[in-house]
Amino acid sequence: MTRRTIFCWTAAAALGAAPLFAQTAPPAAPVPAPAAGQAVPQDQTPPPLEVSVTGGISAPLPIAIPAMPTNAAVATPAGSTDALGRQLADVMTADLKNSGLFNPLGPDRLKPVAYGEVTAPQFDYWGGTGAQALVQGFVRANGDGTLTVGCYLYDVAARSELVRQGFVVTPADWRRAAHKCADTIYARLTGEGPYFDSRVAYVSETGSKGRRIKRLAIMDQDGANHRFLTNGQSIVLTPRFAPNQQSIVYMSFIGDKPAVYVYDVGSGRQRLVVNNVGTTFAPRFSPDGRWILFSMATGGNTDIYRVSSAGGTPQRLTNAPGIDTGGSYSPDGSRIVFESDRSGGQQLYVMDADGSNQRRISFGGGRYATPVWSPRGDLIAFTRVSGNFRIGIMSPNGSGEKLLTDDWQDEGPSWSPNGRVLMFFRASQGSSGKADLWSVDLTGVNLRRIPTPLDGSDPGWGPLRP
Amino acid sequence: MAKLTTKLMFTAALLAVAGCASKPKDIATLGPSTEAPPQTSSGTGSTVTDTVVPGSAADFRRSVASDTIHFALDMYDIDPEARAILDTQAAWLLKYPNARATIEGHCDERGTREYNLALGDRRATAAKNYLAAKGVDPSRLMTISYGKERPIALGSDEASWAQNRRAVTIVLS
Numbered sequence: 310m311t312r313r314t315i316f317c318w319t320a321a322a323a324l325g326a327a328p329l330f331a332q333t334a335p336p337a338a339p340v341p342a343p344a345a346g347q348a349v350p351q352d353q354t355p356p357p358l359e360v361s362v363t364g365g366i367s368a369p370l371p372i373a374i375p376a377m378p379t380n381a382a383v384a385t386p387a388g389s390t391d392a393l394g395r396q397l398a399d400v401m402t403a404d405l406k407n408s409g410l411f412n413p414l415g416p417d418r419l420k421p422v423a424y425g426e427v428t429a430p431q432f433d434y435w436g437g438t439g440a441q442a443l444v445q446g447f448v449r450a451n452g453d454g455t456l457t458v459g460c461y462l463y464d465v466a467a468r469s470e471l472v473r474q475g476f477v478v479t480p481a482d483w484r485r486a487a488h489k490c491a492d493t494i495y496a497r498l499t500g501e502g503p504y505f506d507s508r509v510a511y512v513s514e515t516g517s518k519g520r521r522i523k524r525l526a527i528m529d530q531d532g533a534n535h536r537f538l539t540n541g542q543s544i545v546l547t548p549r550f551a552p553n554q555q556s557i558v559y560m561s562f563i564g565d566k567p568a569v570y571v572y573d574v575g576s577g578r579q580r581l582v583v584n585n586v587g588t589t590f591a592p593r594f595s596p597d598g599r600w601i602l603f604s605m606a607t608g609g610n611t612d613i614y615r616v617s618s619a620g621g622t623p624q625r626l627t628n629a630p631g632i633d634t635g636g637s638y639s640p641d642g643s644r645i646v647f648e649s650d651r652s653g654g655q656q657l658y659v660m661d662a663d664g665s666n667q668r669r670i671s672f673g674g675g676r677y678a679t680p681v682w683s684p685r686g687d688l689i690a691f692t693r694v695s696g697n698f699r700i701g702i703m704s705p706n707g708s709g710e711k712l713l714t715d716d717w718q719d720e721g722p723s724w725s726p727n728g729r730v731l732m733f734f735r736a737s738q739g740s741s742g743k744a745d746l747w748s749v750d751l752t753g754v755n756l757r758r759i760p761t762p763l764d765g766s767d768p769g770w771g772p773l774r775p
Numbered sequence: 776m777a778k779l780t781t782k783l784m785f786t787a788a789l790l791a792v793a794g795c796a797s798k799p800k801d802i803a804t805l806g807p808s809t810e811a812p813p814q815t816s817s818g819t820g821s822t823v824t825d826t827v828v829p830g831s832a833a834d835f836r837r838s839v840a841s842d843t844i845h846f847a848l849d850m851y852d853i854d855p856e857a858r859a860i861l862d863t864q865a866a867w868l869l870k871y872p873n874a875r876a877t878i879e880g881h882c883d884e885r886g887t888r889e890y891n892l893a894l895g896d897r898r899a900t901a902a903k904n905y906l907a908a909k910g911v912d913p914s915r916l917m918t919i920s921y922g923k924e925r926p927i928a929l930g931s932d933e934a935s936w937a938q939n940r941r942a943v944t945i946v947l948s
Contacts, residue, residue, distance in 0.1 A: 518929045544924050546888060565877075565919060567892070588896060588920060591889040604889065606920060609851070609900030611893035632893040648890065654849075655890055678887040692887050717931075720887055740929035742884065767888070 355466035358442055360410050360499045369412035370498065372405060373440035373465075374398045376416040377458070378424040383450035387480035390456070394448045397458060400487035401444065401494070403531055404505040408495060408730075409755030414440055428461060432468045441465055444494055448486075455479055460490035462497055472497045484533055485774065492773075502685075502727030505530065508771045509723075509732065510548040510557050511746060513537060514764040518742040523766075525559060525572065530725070530770070532760050538572060547721075548572075550771035551594045551618070557769070558582070558592040558601055569603050571618070583616055583623055591634050594618065595662075596642045602626075604634040613647055613664075626664030637681045637689075638662065639705070646670070646680040646689050646705070657691060659705060670707030679721050684772075685728030688751065692720045692733075700733050702751060713753040721766070726773040732759065734766040830871040835946040839863040844902060846940040848885070851897040853905050861902060864944050865909035872912075878902050879943045880920040881927075883936035888922060895920030902942040 360370045377394035387393060395416050402415035419438070427445045435443045446460035459475040474493040476486040485506055492503030507530045516522040525538040525545050538557070539545055544567075548559035557572045561579075569592040572579040583589055587607035594601055600615045605623070611632045614623040627633040631651035638645055643662055648655050655678045657671040671677040675695030682689050688702045698718040703710040718736040725732070729751060735758075736744040744766040746759035759765075827833045836842055842864070844857035853861065868874060880899030882891040899918035907913040928935035 519926050521924065544921075546924075562921075562924075567919065588892070590892050604893065606893050606896035609897045609904075611896065632890060632897070634889045634893055650890070655887075678890055694885075694887065698887070718884070736884075738931040740931075742929065742931070 355464070358464040358467070358471065358498060369410055370442060371412045371414065371440045372442040372444065372494075373414045373419060373435055373438055374402045374405070374416060374444045375419040375422045377446040377448050377460075378422055378427065379448050379450075380424055381450070385450055385454075385456065385480040387456075387483045390448050390450050393456070393483055394446075397446070397448060397483065397487040397490070398444075400484055400531070400533075401460075401491040404488060404491040405495065407531070407755075407757065409750055409757075410495075410499060414438060427459075428470075430463055432463070432465055435463075435465045442471075442494075442498065444490070446490060451477070456483060456486070458483075458486035458490065460493065462494050484529065484531075488529075488531075501729050503773060504725040504727040504729065506774045507726050508534075508550070508554070508774070509746075509759075509768050510550055510559075510771060511734075511761070511768040512545055512548065512766045513761065514744055514766055515541075518740060525557070526761075526765075527557070527574070527771075528761070535762060538574075538577070547591060547767045547769070549593050549769040552596055552598040552772055554771055554774065558594060560590040560592060569601070571601070580620075582620070583614075586623070591636070593637055595638050596640055602636040602638065602645065604636070613645075615662075624664075626660065627667065633658075635679050639682045640684050640686045644682075644705075646682050648678045648680060648691075650676075655694070657689065657703075657707070670705070671703070671710075672707060673710055681722055681724055683724050683728040684726055687728065690722040690724065690731050692722065700731060700749065702731075711753070713749050713751070714747075714756065719747070721768070723768045723770040725770055732768040732770050734768060736766075830874055832946040832948060835864075835867055835874070835876075835944075838867050839944075842945065843941050843943045845937060846898055846942070848883070848936070848940065849894070851894065851901045853901055857902075858905070861905050862909065865906050865911055868906065868911045868915070869909075872915075874946050875915045875917070876944050876946045877917045877919055879925075879945065880918065881925060881939055881941050881943070882923045883939040884923050884926065884931065885936060886923065891922035892920050895922045898940075898942045902944065906944075 376398045379390040379394050382389050382391040398416040402413040405411035405413050422445055427447050430443055443463040443465050449457045451457055455477050457477050461473045462471045464471055472493055476489050478486045488506035491505045496503050508527055509530055510527045513524045513526040514521055522541040523545050524541045525548050528535040544562040546560045548557045550557055555574055560569050567588045569582040569589040570579045571582055582601055587605050589603050589605045591604040592601055599618055601618050602615050604611050604613055611634055612627045613633050613636045614625050616623040629651040631649050633647055633649045636645045636647040644659055645662055646659050649658050655676040656669055657677045657680050658667050658669050660667040675693050677691050677693055679692040680689050689705055690702050693699050693701045698720045699712045700714045700719045700722050701712040716735055717738045719733050722731040722733040730748050732748045734744045735747045736742055743764045746761055746765040746768050748759055749756045840860045840863040844860050878899045880895030882894050899920055903916045903918050926939040928938035
């Protein structure tokens with residue numbers, strides 16, 4: 310198996326050879342000189358360009374993303390480099406637009422940029438388009454079959470470069486270079502962590518409501534590179550990536566024995582996590598990948614266990630006479646949030662990772678289920694059931710509850726790697742009962758449907774790819 | 776990062792699951808046994824009973840009051856109507872001590888996925904425990920929960936939901 314890596318440069322660093330930008334890139338943009346005899350007045354310096362992400366989103370930031378020129382049009386397995394330059398800009402445009410925080414002017418609406426202009430933008434022109442930020446970049450075929458993609462972010466009003474980043478990828482991974490560039494821009498302008506270069510595991514659904522055919526699938530977070538992992542002969546549920554992304558833990562009804570399996574993404578092989586026990590389900594990896602949390606139903610009682618991800622004897626974490634299920638680790642691995650009906654109806658509880666100090670955190674009306682701890686640690690998302698199902702968030706101590714959606718059945722939230730966006734599935738009422746994947750910003754805005762080849766449920770958003 | 780080949784992985788996945796398709800649950804209904812050709816005119820008109828093998832899954836289904844009991848929302852107790860049904864199931868199972876059965880537990884769609892898997896297990900176990908209390912050796916009874924994955928009624932209304940909250944006893948061949 311070929312190991313794929315994305316090499317990334319800052320302006321100063323390089324791996325091995327002399328810095329790429331110094332060698333072959335066009336020279337850095339000159340700072341425009343003030344008019345003769347006049348200093349630039351300090352109070353007319355444009356304010357720093359940034360996107361406000363707190364509270365409501367006032368207006369998406371206009372950002373221009375022209376196609377990325379190439380120094381020479383070269384054929385690659387992913388197409389010609391000049392065609393790729395347009396496609397890279399398209400992927401970035403979609404990422405930034407779908408975040409809800411940007412209003413991109415994409416390559417379809419902009420004039421082409423000459424290669425030499427990439428580091429010397431025509432700011433007067435870009436200011437005239439209404440763009441406040443500008444992304445320029447280049448794509449180049451290297452002699453060894455790889456591609457180099459460089460991207461530069463500019464503040465149009467200040468006429469200054471904000472950040473630059475370069476990536477070396479195999480042609481098959483060209484989309485990842487676009488996601489990495491978009492992440493660089495997004496992080497620089499919002500102050501949030503990146504999330505575009507990530508994948509989602511989920512259950513692809515088709516067929517009648519009474520006999521649904523469910524298949525494990527994975528795709529890039531923008532829907533590209535979609536692949537089915539199982540063939541639909543057995544019901545499969547709740548897939549979740551391992552932190553190292555090399556495997557996916559999920560539940561399958563293979564052989565009429567519902568149990569948790571680990572699926573190796575590279576080899577396509579799967580193994581049973583725990584053998585000779587009752588029904589196991591609701592699995593999740595710990596943030597360090599060392600443990601698999603799962604629920605086991607025996608004799609009408611369901612509790613939460615953990616087992617070493619290398620296999621072995623499970624360790625019981627909860628021992629209440631109710632249904633305890635759906636455990637999710639805090640990002641530092643020290644605590645676990647789970648749901649339990651020990652008080653009479655489903656509520657959220659937090660415990661230490663060894664099962665001690667179990668305490669209830671949800672006290673609102675209705676029932677609370679499917680809790681997931683944000684990768685940032687600051688919030689827990691959940692499904693609230695009170696008639697309909699709604700996605701909500703609360704602080705880990707249970708305060709600040711906020712409901713983000715309001716439809717018939719929105720269920721099973723999963724966090725983006727930066728803890729900013731929640732993906733979930735929405736089922737429709739009635740005899741079709743079709744489910745689709747949707748996402749929403751944690752402020753409740755930018756609710757949108759995630760396109761999938763068939764219907765979908767149980768999204769498990771994977772980590773940021775290294 | 777491992778290189779992925781779509782075709783290779785899909786083939787591997789097929790190999791992993793191809794041998795594990797669900798067995799047909801009621802083999803006995805596929806046709807009469809080969810050593811007993813159907814008698815189409817026995818003079819009494821009871822041709823059906825002549826082709827159902829005693830102690831079979833088909834025999835179970837036509838002998839008991841029902842193979843299915845129902846539950847109230849979020850509940851797993853066996854109410855009087857369910858008890859009456861399970862009593863007939865117990866009687867049959869005691870009559871045919873070699874028969875084994877799987878009890879499926881099901882839920883309606885108004886619960887979340889993992890909780891419903893657990894609730895289905897509660898329901899299947901409740902039925903199993905009742906039959907065991909009636910003298911059926913529990914080692915003959917397996918349970919499986921389908922949560923909300925296999926509704927029998929597809930509507931989003933009280934009548935459909937009530938039908939879906941069920942435990943189904945399926946005799947194995």
